[in-house]
Amino acid sequence: MAEVEETLKRIQSQKGVQGIIIVNSEGIPIKTTMDNSSTVQYVGLIHQLVMKARSTLRDLDPQNDLTFLRIRSKKNEIMIAPDKDYFLIVIQNPSD
């Protein structure tokens, strides 16, 4: 578990990182640096979005698959690294 914590610390120390969440394949957050209510909100909404993005790509081309998702908004950017068993969600405000 120490290695996991170290990795999260390294990511958190990057410029402008506001929060990190690790979600398992069932949509349950297993590690987070944010408060509970925000975490639950992000996870519920982002999980659906990632599934939709993935199915969109695979419908367009069945040989293709989602490797990374970035959502850029007025106030910050949400990055999602998906995988079979887990997702990593990082929220960054690059101008901070």
Next chain:
Amino acid sequence: MGPLVFQRGCQTRALHSTDAEVQTVSTAVSSTQTEPQDHVTEQLLQHEEPEPPGLRDFLRQVEDRVIKELVKNARSHAFDGYQVNWEDQSQLVSCRHRLQHPSAQERSLHVTSVSWSCTGSVIACAYGRIDEGDWGTEKSHVCTWNLDRRGLNPKQPDLVIDVPTTVTALSFHPNQPSLIAGGLYTGEVVVWDTSHTQDPVMAQTGMSADSHREPVYQVDWVPLQKRGEFGVLSASSGGRVLLWTLDPDQGGFVLSAGYALVRQQVPHSSRSNYKARGSSHVGVTALALSPWDSDIFLVGSEGGLLLKCSFSSQTLAAAPSEGQSVTLRAPAVFSFRPRNSPIHSIHCSPFHRNLFLSVGTDGLAHLHSLLQTNPLLSVRVSDSYVFDVRWSPTRPLVFAAATGQGVVQIFDLGRRSLRPAATIDQGGANQAATCLAFNSQNPHLLAVGKTDGTVNIWHLSADLTEQSPRETVQLELMAREVVGLHV
């Protein structure tokens, strides 16, 4: 022949059984107990918890990629200044409605105060005249229009409440859309319930020993100790600030706390050379509540004093008792740099706990911090009087000011130049803009009342209402420029 008969029998083999007895020959007693565990051992145990399978591998795989993207993002200028228009972006400020009450117009009444309801659909305005002459005793009105209603007739208010004297202050209840509090020229405080069309007066202070004797220039709803309940705070040019609670049984007001501002009790800031003149009371012409600290309220006077006051002040007021039911207290705790002319309006920033604006007859808007006497910034709004100032409910750096020339100036403190970001000029010089109010439910709308008896509802352009990403930070930096406070 007889019936067939069969006979069967069975038998188990012989059962063997024996008896036996047991008895302990010797006994021993023994017990166990856990010992308090060391921290070290506990932590080790935690580390050995089964971690979700494959988590470490997953993180090893994505970590590099994610960090690379984060770093690239922080350095990238790809999106600098990039803006997307999701909504219908109007670049223009346009006048949506021009509301009038013909009877008030005939009698040349001015609009003295405007207020939006908590739902944002109803605008109420108060009429009256407070210039020279005997106008104060003239009958006037409070009118409301529901802007969301179909068939809105700008020349015909939905509701007209007749009032025997000039209404000098108006404020809608923050939660109940039908209640409006008003202050009158005679010093009375009234609450109207617009859902009772027959007799809208729900409570009034009347002319008792408790009430004000001078015009009430400001009324505000104040949250009380009990959640969800509000009292009415009224301030008059007689130097009194009174807190009233509604008494549902008696249908009237109960004076819950009273504050008197007396010249001698005003705290003197070291650099103020304010000379006492005239009567000893401090005529209050502007009042503001702080949305951040429920104990603080700000007061501006006709002599130019700007004071920070506390609801919980225990100092007794040095004012002669006039038979009030509560003891009057002196609320002033801090004095900001005074101005040479009356202060007409004060407004606390909804985005920063220490910042507030004040405007007055000298045509300047001062940005103050609660932490120091001198203003942080002085903005020339107009060459004539400025009657009202309000912060924008959506843009931390934007405020609007109503001037005596009839023009509303909107300033954006984020811009380098201190010239107005927008000027709303309806035309008709000699008609002062006396009051304005932003609609917090629909922040594009700004209501402006003028001395020609009209209330104009303006629709603001997108750049005046949409918050840009770094505004809150810029405001914070501005607030930190207090002398002696190191960032």
